Amino acid sequence: MKTYLAATALGLTFAAGGAWMLTRPGDAPLGATSIPGAAMAQDAAGDAPAAEVDTSSIVDMVQGSEDAPVEMIEYASFTCPHCADFSENQYQQLKTDYIDTGLVRFTMREVYFDRFGLWASMVARCGGEMRFFGIAEELYASQRDWIAGGQDPAAIAENLRTIGVQSGLDGEAVDACLSDGDQAATLVAWFQENAAADEVNSTPTLIIDGEKYSNMAYDDLADIIDARLEEAGVEPPAR
Template identity: 65%
Template sequence: MNKFLPVAALAVAATLGGTWFLTQPTPAGEPLLGAAFAQDAGEIDTSSIVDMVQGEADAPVEIIEYASYTCPHCAAFHGNQYPQLKADYIDTGKVRFVYREVYFDRFGLWASMMARCGGEMRFFGISEILYAQQQEWIAGGQDPAAIAENLRRIGLTAGIDAEQLDACMSDATTAQTLVAWFEENAERDNVTSTPTLYIDGTKYSNMSYADLSELIEERLAAQ
């Protein structure tokens, strides 16, 4: 996947009116968020958005993954390579793992808003549910109401309070800030497809676990 949507188009995912608004069509010719929300990404302060991180802060190797919750290749990575990476390197203190969201569409943004609503303690668990159940929660296709409800159900199942969840999913400021943050990351790190991996600052495309492990071992040996 390598098609990104502009800030205004993605940020329609949330505004006043809550989850109900997420499902409403935009009248032809009308701006998705209106003039009040039509900020350029460069004008938005993204300092409030934190990286989601696993592993020891002083781990000898750092891996940054750029991924989209609606990307099938990312779902495959998280079903195959990621569990091995976590067991062999993250949990053993050898790798610091940073996960950064990519937004190809509003549904991926909604998923990110929901996952982050659970805070850092729940984020990775919710992310794994989103990837494991990707085909199910996206089963509504282009039906925003069905997808919004599927995501809400996942959030509730993960233990997020209903009131808190609805507040997160209707937070227009966070929606725009997340998209601006993503665009900053994508431009700086030249992210054009997912999953994209940065291993100690070097960019790589998706790869097998054997190849990933080999690269990690090379860096560990060079310490």
């Protein structure tokens, strides 16, 4: 499905094949909550087309050497269980074998299926580039716990705030990040631009040297990276 939805029409549904797909839900719109400390995205983003929002302030979250011979982008949602599994398994091995060794430059780009994934992203980004990946790992590791509030926005917002504070962020800073409607609108527009450009409609989606792949086992992923390294005249690591 190649449908890119407005900020107020993002939703979540499970699809066959182990992916979470973009869909149009019948429940509450993104950001439609009045609780203190939660991202007020609806007023900020709901009425403005993504093309009218300046997204230049949003930076990619990147790990690895600038000179790495292979570039990889992961499109992921913090509310996607397959992304949590990728973070716990493939990503950890990828980081050890390829990112930390200077062979792969890795970028994570967030996908927003729902308001809760957006709020999680805002907490992760609240720590800046230095803390983003550490907070992201914690969000994935405790995904079942912080989502346990179901559809109660207040409970989920408080759970996310707790993760931010436990990760070393100041509580007032987390509250400010979660309440930043302009940032929420900009992030949603940024996500829509990226999804349209790379034709992303499920997570995790992987872009390796410009070629798109679906989620896969680590050995299969490593085989693709090794082939790219060999094309670049670089010897792959021993596995």
